[in-house]
Amino acid sequence: MTQEEDSTVAEDKKLVQAITSMDVDFVQWYTDVVKKAELVEYSSIKGCMIIRPNGYAIWEMIQKELDRRFKETGVENVYMPLFIPESLLQKEKDHVEGFAPEVAWVTQGGLDPLQERLCVRPTSETLFCDLYSRIVQSYRDLPKCYNQWCSVVRWEKTTRPFLRSMEFLWQEGHTVHATAEEAEARTEQMLNVYADFCEEVLAIPMIKGRKTDREKFAGAEATYTIEALMHDGKALQSGTSHNFGDGFAKAFGIQYTDKDNKLVYAHQTSWGMSTRIIGAIIMVHGDDSGLVLPPRIAPVQVMVVPIAQHKEGVLEKANELYNTLKAAGYRAKIDDVDKQPGWKFAEQEIRGIPTRIEIGPKDIEAGQVVVVRRDTREKIVVKIDEVADKLSEILETMQSDMLERARKHRDAHTSVATNYEEFKDAVENKPGFIKAMWCGDEACELKIKEDTTATSRCMPFEQEKISDVCVCCGKPAKKLVYWGKAY
């Protein structure tokens, strides 16, 4: 350790100590990370968060990746109004019952009270249906696969940054099809887009499955979901895709003339992913030093940190390296502010930047640098001339290691229960998913929730038969269900 590094250990420690250990208090750890990494700031409106540059840059990366994948499947972007007239919201019975209790109402515009209240969109099914009822006339107009990136509002009492807030950012896709089969295919396709994105880019393995009727979207025929396991063993619903059948089409009169000149109802889907997924990135990969961002989603992939930067030639060489990395296409930054390396290391670690490159006088003399991985803290000595080549390997290895580690953690925190005692013991003592059989009766779902606070996460597409009977009532089982406590 150089003198410079040595002198900064105290300062370094202080920064790191500001984050509560995740084993001591996971909830506080999460809040600390979100705040210290400067992802969000609280606002004057209770329950609404400000997404700061470090947080928003992650969302921009997510948008870019998802948007590209959407467009590859033929999706087009649109923008729908922020407001929904009360009468329009009420057109689909289940839908309004699901959302009305948690919407914000505009009752005055300018100086005048409104004749009809407008709700601030909690989701935009009703607006898309209204549009489709006007622009879909013939089978030639189908399918329409629209998406929008926007914010939505849900009046939540208890809020937490990214996980649950009164306003959040998301995308909502809404499609309309000629047949039930096409709608079903699109519902599955978009769930797969989400799952692949999470695995390939966010290094988060997902369980894909179907929600029970109790947990499905208000107005949907079927809701498919991807469920992830957080570090503390709680589940997080990370994206959903809904098949509406022709329910909304009937409520909104979305009809078209088919090839035989018959007037028939269209079939619809909707699907969404929100800033909530940033919470998943934090809680799956983070550690006691802060965020750990998977290289493919990190807004900054590598931070060049000059050591003893006042010494002749160091800053020059560090900048040269930084420029080489940028030219090679890395999302690189250089931290050349007048602070001690230890402070810079802690800063880079809190922010979860996947790698840092330490470059000091001795390194330069030896024609090498030290690449440090954020996830393992492994130090890799690389020749200066080879950094631009080697770094992509290091980042790709880190990416796949992170996915592997998350998968192992999830598998190690997935237990099996074949009777109610085992089930209750698992909820109590083994944080994580619990796989158990279910009779299909909502009463059992409710009882489990009341007894244990665990909820049905999904009926996985990959069904296994681990017992013949329902884990709760003992009657013949219909489905394997993933259960868990959830965010």
Added chain:
Amino acid sequence: MTQEEDSTVAEDKKLVQAITSMDVDFVQWYTDVVKKAELVEYSSIKGCMIIRPNGYAIWEMIQKELDRRFKETGVENVYMPLFIPESLLQKEKDHVEGFAPEVAWVTQGGLDPLQERLCVRPTSETLFCDLYSRIVQSYRDLPKCYNQWCSVVRWEKTTRPFLRSMEFLWQEGHTVHATAEEAEARTEQMLNVYADFCEEVLAIPMIKGRKTDREKFAGAEATYTIEALMHDGKALQSGTSHNFGDGFAKAFGIQYTDKDNKLVYAHQTSWGMSTRIIGAIIMVHGDDSGLVLPPRIAPVQVMVVPIAQHKEGVLEKANELYNTLKAAGYRAKIDDVDKQPGWKFAEQEIRGIPTRIEIGPKDIEAGQVVVVRRDTREKIVVKIDEVADKLSEILETMQSDMLERARKHRDAHTSVATNYEEFKDAVENKPGFIKAMWCGDEACELKIKEDTTATSRCMPFEQEKISDVCVCCGKPAKKLVYWGKAY
């Protein structure tokens, strides 16, 4: 003309006739274009528009170009809440007076009435100030240059797609600086970013200048603006950049300790451009066949149209060309639906796609295609093997021709008035900008507006002295002003 083309003339005409001629009724022409090009659709909420895929794709191109330019100047993106508590909106006196009459108020959240009303953001100065008052403490924290892409709401009685609507999309940049000089430099820098973007990408020449006190932003020390001239001779304010001095900082307590350890107020700016600019693209470049999009902003730059596509080899060759163009980096599409070429030509023209490539059996035999420019309808015969090379030249020529044409139109519609009779005659008989001297007195500005409905557009940065006296009152003149009727 081939037989195929001949048979479609009638159909072609019908589509084109659906657009009112701009010389007959410019307002109706605008509405027709917006609707027929499928840029927007009206919604169930009076005054709110739905931006359809063709319209939103233009906005995405604008976002991409502007966002890149912002980031090159060190701007970072954030997201602020949609709602502003009434008490926060009221902190800066001029600001609240300017905006309160046109905001939407949320008075109920979920099932409960709110204790304090929330307004739906008409602009977010107050939220950014509130944030800056909390995160700016030392000169080391400065500058902060934040921007957000979002929608805002202003309760307008009379609305028109893109030009004026109750809700519109925009970006709003908000910066905070140590000194007045830095704030002034940023205000000018961002106005230049807007002006350069409009000229280089949208092919719209801009007059840069300063707004009079009467026309400036509520709460600003100075507002700079870019003003464009539409085809009908009306002006459109296309982007603004405001210097707030330390007025908002004093109202919101944004103070920092400077290098001498003294507590001082910060200086701020804000700047915005909105979906309104799409209205400018339409009204500067459009013609009686529809939209004409400048190649650099066009979501689709070239449409490949197979002629007699049922004949052997045509579709195959057309697709080959389409793939070549895509591989070469063009934003290309192929229109191979089972419709007549005339219908496809009209469709491509209405949507303003800069070029189409006609490829039929005879062309293939001759080893050539016909490239047709949307703006001039010029037909350019190009060898098939050379299309990928030649097309970029054609598009670049079209881009610069469009700018030149718009500049000539503007200059031909800019008149000079040295006395009030000339001024009134110009407003009456010469649609366009009027350059005239002004004494600096608001009374003259008001009188001109009342007498003629023309308003002061800006005091251009490039001042000339065309007379010694105010065009209205005859007293000594202080400034040259661009006047005009405006959208």
